[in-house]
Amino acid sequence: MAQPVVDHQKRFQAAVDVIHNLPKNGSYQPSYEVMLRFYSLYKQAVCGPCTVPRPGFWDPVGRYKWCVCVDVWCRLGGMNTESAMAAYVDEMKKVAQEVIDSVSMNEKTA
Numbered sequence: 001m002a003q004p005v006v007d008h009q010k011r012f013q014a015a016v017d018v019i020h021n022l023p024k025n026g027s028y029q030p031s032y033e034v035m036l037r038f039y040s041l042y043k044q045a046v047c048g049p050c051t052v053p054r055p056g057f058w059d060p061v062g063r064y065k066w067c068v069c070v071d072v073w074c075r076l077g078g079m080n081t082e083s084a085m086a087a088y089v090d091e092m093k094k095v096a097q098e099v100i101d102s103v104s105m106n107e108k109t110a
């Protein structure tokens, strides 16, 4: 029997919608590492490989953003759109599972 075709675009859009609708301050606070991972995969999926040049010495703010955020995106290299979308969805599932596990752990110890 034929396997259903995974629609990466639809799954990615659903994950993006969920993240856009999360409250800024909730019981779960993502680490910088987690946020950067989402950011880099989002940019790769939406904009493609990073072509933003590192700003020069006279643009310290731009340079800071580049070093903190853009560099992580650049390190994804030529990852294709579908893979970036799939990785974004997988990352979300992973984080959601961690949140579920931490809630059930807290209930056990309470």
Ligand code: ST9
Binding pocket: 016, 017, 019, 020, 021, 022, 023, 024, 025, 026, 027, 028, 029, 030, 034, 035, 036, 038, 039, 040, 042, 043, 092, 095, 096, 099
């Ligand atoms: C809570 C509820 O406690 C219970 C927990 C449930 C747990 C569910 C688990 C699911 C996973 C959650 C993981 C969260 C990870 C957060 C990632 C944040 C990046 N993805 O349009 P702008 C870029 S919830 C990645 O001005 P908005 C965009 O390209 C408590 N990046 O911003 C731009 O960069 P640049 C925790 C994205 O529309 C920059 O972000 N709550 C996405 O005002 C700003 O864009 C949260 O963690 C995207 N989908 O805000 C809230 N979209 O300029 C998470 C845009 O370089 N959500 N970008 O192009 C948010 O922080 C915001 O909705 C936002 C967009 C930053 C994603």
